[in-house]
Amino acid sequence: MAAIGAGIAVIGASFGIxxxxxxxxxxxxxxxxxxxxxxxxxxxxxALVEGVALIAIVLSIFLT
Known part of the structure; x- marks a missing residue:
């Protein structure tokens, strides 16, 4: 589940940037x-989008 959450965060950040x-x-x-x-x-x-994506990745790893 953590990998799916991290992947979604990365995809969202790439679209945003x-x-x-x-x-x-x-x-x-x-x-x-x-x-x-x-x-x-x-x-x-x-930079703000990257920060939000990093937080989303960290949270998806630690909360799973």
Whole structure:
């Protein structure tokens, strides 16, 4: 069960980070002058998604 929970967490995180990157590239294409702000926000949000995925993996291992 822990492996299934960890796998679901990883899949969710990969979709989330992919979506963040996709939307960031789309917004950079629309406003090239705001590339630095968009990039820093993208990195911050990707780190938060990674943190949530890591917590989900740890909890799925320890609570099973």
């Amino acid at each position: 992919g979506w963040i990157g996709s939307k960031a590239m789309e917004s950079i294409a629309r406003q090239p002058e705001a590339v630095n702000d968009i990039r820093s926000n993208m990195i911050l949000m990707a």
